[in-house]
Amino acid sequence: MSGSKPDILWSPHHPDRYVICDSELGLYRIGPVGSAETKAGTLPLSEETAATLLAINSDTPYMKCVAWYPKHEPECLLAVGQANGRVVLTSLGQSHNSTCKELVGKEFVPKHARQCNTLAWNPVDSNLLAAGLDKHRADFSVLIWDISSKFAPETSVAAEKIRLSSVDLDSSTVVTKPLYELGQNDACLSLCWLLRDPKLLLAGMHRNLAIFDLRNTSQKTFVNTKAIQGVTVDPHFHDRVASFFEGQVAIWDLRKFEKPVLTLTEQPKPLTKVAWCPTRTGLLATLTRDSNIIRLYDMQHTPTPIGDETEPTIIERSVQPCESQIGSFAWHPSSQNRMVVVSAANRVMTDFTVFERISLAWSSTTSLMWACGRHLYDCVEDSAEGIESMIEKDIATKMRQRAQSKYGHDTVQVWRNHLLAGGNDVQLKSLWFDLYYMKQCVEDMELKLQGNKQSVVYSGIKNIVKTSSGTAESRRCWTGSDRQTDVPRYHSEERCLALRLCGWISRGPDIDVETFLRSLEQEQEWERAAAVALFNLDIRRAIQILNKGATAEKGDLNLNVVAMALSGYTDEKSSLWREMCSSLRLQLKNPYLCIMFAFLTSEPGAYDGVLYESSVAVRDRVAFACMFLSDAQLPRYIDKLTNEMKEAGNLEGILLTGLTKDGVDLMESYVDRTGDVQTASFCMLKGSPGDVLKDPRVQSWIENYRNLLDAWRFWHKRAEFDIHRGKLDPSSKPLAQVFVSCNFCGKSISYSCSAMPHQGRGFSQYGVSGSPTKSKVTSCPGCRKPLPRCALCLMNMGTPVSNCPGTGKSDEKVGLTRENKLAQFNNWFTWCHNCRHGGHAGHMLNWFRDHTECPVSACTCKCMQLDTTGNLVPSDSS
C-alpha cells in the first residue's frame, strides 16, 4: 500500500486473528491482556485485550487491496491486488507443506497493466476471485479468475512476445486467462458478490453501479450514479447495498435499483470506509478521512422500500474508539458490535466494542424495561421490604386499584369514597368526610337559606369564620352540676356552621353532639368521644364513655384510671390535682386523653396544649377552636393552621380552605408530595365554583388522570370519569364533533330529528318488523330518504338513539330497554375517515378481525391499520 493508509481484515474463521496491511502484511492474534502468554511483544488493544504479532509477510510490494479466502481450508490464504493489476496469492504464518502450497505464489496477470482497485472472493464458489481494475481503452476492468485453473497453454504464445519483462514469468504460477472478463473500456472501483445469488456480482464502475450475471455475461443491470465506491451488501438483508461517493453514502435496494432508497447526510470530508455490522441488523459504520470518530447509522427501524412511502428514520451517532486519527476499522465477524481500529499513523490498534443504544420504556403500571443489544432488562427497585410491598405502596398501583373500585364515583354517600380507596388512609378519610359534610350542609341549607350560601359552605372554615358577626359569649355550667365554669364559650351562626362542617353537630337547630358521640362510641373511638364530651362541658358523659371503653371488648382497662383521674377534676387553681395533671398528662400516649387534661388545666383562652397537639385530628382542633377561641384569636389560629396544612399538603386542611384557590394550593402540595392526581381530580370536581375548576392546575390534574386511564387502557373508566365530570362541570362536555349528514338533503340526521313530531319516536319504540315505522330509523328524518347502507349487510343504517339529543332526564329512565337494544354499539354508524366507507360498527369489527382492507370491493384502503388504537383491547371491564 505504498505508504498509504492501513487496512484491517478479520480472519473469517479464527475469531482471534486479524491482518493489518499497510506496506506489508502483519498477522496478529488477539487475547486477554492478563493471560499467561503475555510477553514483551504483545500490544495492548484495550483494558482487557492485547495482540501478539504472529507473522509478517512483505513478499508483495505495491499492494492496493487484500482479500481473505473465505473457506476454512486452506486457512490464511490472502489475495493481494497490486498497483500494476496483478493479483498474487499469498499466505501468512503457515508452514510450507500446508494445503495451500500450490496456491501460494500464484499470480493472475491482466493483459494491460493498471491498478487493481478491489478484490472479492465468491462466498460460495470460493475458487472464483473477482478483481476490479482501472480503465484501459482496450481491456476489461472486471476480471474473474479461477484460482484452481492450471497454466493455460495459449499464454505461452503471448509470453514469447514479452519484451518488457520486468518480472520473470514463471509460467507454472502465472495465469493470464481470466474465467470471465466484464466491463469493457470502463473502470471498476469496488466489487462485491451478491448474497442472494452467488452468480451475481455488483460492481462500482466509473459512473454507474452494475450487476453482472455470470450465467449471461452479455447482460448487465446498471444504474448511473456517482456513488460507486465501497459497494457492500448488508449481511442481514441481502437486497440492501451501501455505496458512497466522496462524503455521501447511498443505500440501495436491489429490488428497486433505479435510485437510492436513501442517502445519508453528507460529510464534509471524503469517506474512506463503509461497513455493515455483521452481528447487528441495519447498523452501518462509516469512516471519513482525517477523522478520529466512526459514524454509526442505525437503520433497524427503517421501513423496507417496497412498503409504505414513509420517511425513513435513521439514528445517527458517532463513537470515538481512540484519540488518534483512524486509518481503518473492521467489525469482528462474530463478537457482538466489536471492531478493531487501526490508527492512520504508526499502526496503533484499538479493540473497541460499540455500546448499544439503550432504549427505555416505563410502563403505565410499575415496571421499567430497557433494551440494550440483544438483552431486555426488567428493572426492579431494590428495597428491604421486597418488591411486592414496594409496588403496593406505589401511588400508580393504588390509583389503578381505586379506579377499578370506582373510587370517587359515590356522589351520594360521599364519605364512602374513602372506603373505596381502601379505607386506610387518614387524610383521604378526612377529605371525603369534609366533602360529605359540605354537601350535607349545602343540601340542608338549600331548604332554608337562599343565595350564595352554597359557595360559603365550599369556601372553607377559614373564610366562614372571617365573616363572623354577632358572636355571643356564654359561660355554661358543667352538665349535671351547677358549678359555673370560668370557661367562656362562643356562639354564632358561622361558628355553628363550622362545627357542622367539622361533623360535631348534625343538622337541625339543636346544637347537640349526642349523635356524634354515639357514632364515635360505635366506632370505639372512646378517647376521642370522651374528649368531645368533655369539650361540651359534660364530664360525667366523658367518664361514662371511658368506662364503657374500658369494659368493651378489647378495651383498654387504663381508661378506667383515666376516668378516675378525670372525676377528680377541680377548678381550684392551686390544687395538687391540677399540678399533677398538667405535668403527668404529657406521659399519656393517646393525644385525646392528653388534650382533655390540657383543657382542664389550662387558663381560659390559653389552649395551646389543645390547639397545637398535632396528632389530634384537624377537625377536632378546629371545632374546639370554634367553641373556645374569641373572635380575635380564632381567625389567627385558623390562618396559622391553614398555612401549616398547605405547606404540608395535608388533605385534612381542605376543611379549612374549602374548595377555593387556597384549597387548590393545598392540593398542589399534596399532589407534589404524592402524585395522586386521581384524588385531586375528584375532589376539585366537587367544587362547583367555576374559577376553581378553571384553574390550570386543576385542569392539568384532570387531563393527567384521563391520560393515565387511557394509558392503562381503562377506557370504560375514562368514559365514566368523563360522564361524571360532565355532570359536575357542564363546561367540560365536549361539543359534538361528528355529525352524520344526509346524502340527499345535507342536514344532520341527528339534528333534524329533534324537530320531529314526538309521535314518530313513539312508534319506533315498538319497532315492529316490516312496519313503516321501522323505516323511520333507517331514513333521514329531514327528507325521509334512506340512509346509507352498511357495506357488509347492505341494510340501511340508522339507530334510534341518534334521534334523541338533549331530551332530558326523563329519557334516561324511560324507554331505555327497547331503544337501548336497538342502539347497541353494534348498530352504530362507523366509517373510515380515509376512504369514507363504513357500516354497522359490529359488522365492521367482525370484518377487520380477519381482513386488513376495506370491505368495499376495489377499495384498497387499510382502514383498521390507520386506527392505531383499533387493535388494542381495553384492560378494564365495562
Place this chain on the structure above:
Amino acid sequence: MELHILEHSLKVASIEKEGIQICTHGLIKLAFLASKTRCKFFSLTETPEDYTIIVDEEGFKELPQSEHISVADATWLALNVVSGGGNASSSQPIGVTKIAKSVIAPLADHNISVFMLSTYQTDFILVRERDLPMVMHTLSSEFTLLRVVNGETVAAHNLGVTNGFVKPKLGRLPRPIIHPLSSPSNMFCVTSLDPDTLPSVATLLMDVMFYSGGQKEPGASSEDSSHIRFFSFSLIEGYISLVMDEQTTQRFPNNVLFTSASGELWKMVRIGGQPLGFDECGIVAQISEPLATADIPAYYISTFKFDHALVPEENIQSVIGALRPESTAQ
C-alpha cells in the same frame, strides 16, 4: 452503445518551443500537483514543432498570457464512447478503429471537424461546443446520448434541431487521403503509471518534458533523420497516460510504468506536410476508416499542427499499404 458528453470545457493551445520556460510553472502544477488546481483534464504533447496543450477552463487559468502561446479560438467538448450494456464482444478492435465507422465517419460526413486524443485508458473525440447540436443530431441514431453533469450521467436532451442541417452525403465514396504521410523510425510505447508513484518519477518526467532538446538521446543518431521527438502526457480525471518512444521508457525504474503482458510497441504515422488547422474535417476519417476495414488497432493523437496515428509495429507495412494505395511508396 453510449456516447458520453463530458462536462469539461476545453481549450487547445500551442506553446512555441522557445516560450516553454515561461509556462513551466503552470504546466508542472497541472501535471504533478493536481490537488492544487481544480483542473480535471490536462494533456501535454511535445512534437518537434511545438507543445500542444489541451486543458479545461480551470486549468487554463494556470497558464500565462504570452505571444508564445497561440490558442484555438473555439471551446471544445470531449466525447467518450462507452460500450454500455456490457456486451463483451470477443473481437475487439482497439481504440480509434472501434469508433471509426460509428462516430468519426458520420461526423466527417456532416462536415464536423474533430480533434482526437487517445490515451492509455480511452479515446476522446473533441468537437467544438458550437457544433454540439449537430453532433447530437448526427449521432443520436446510433448512440444513447448521455451528458455528464456534476459527475452524474444524465440523458442528454435531444435539441430537436433537425431543420437546416446539411443532408449527409449519400453513397459513400472512398475517402481520398489528401495529406502527405510520414512514418518516423522510432517505436513508441503507450503506458500509464500509478498516480501514487507519480512523485517518485516527477523529476524524470520534467526532464523528459522540458529538457529533451538539449539532451542527446542514446540511440538517436544524427544520421537517423526520420527519428522524431514525440512525447505525450495526460492527466484526465485522475488517470495518467503516457506516450513516449522506446528509448525514453528505459530511463524509468522497473515496475513504475504499466506495461501490457504482451509488451506491444507502436509505430507512428504522421499526417500533414503543412499545419492542418482546425477547420478541415475528415482527416481522422481518412486514416481511421481504412484501418478499421483492415481491423488494425490504432491510437490517434491530434496536435495543434499535425495529426499522429500509432499502429502496432508489426502492422506498419500493411498500414502504409492501406493508406497509400496509389501514392508512391516511400
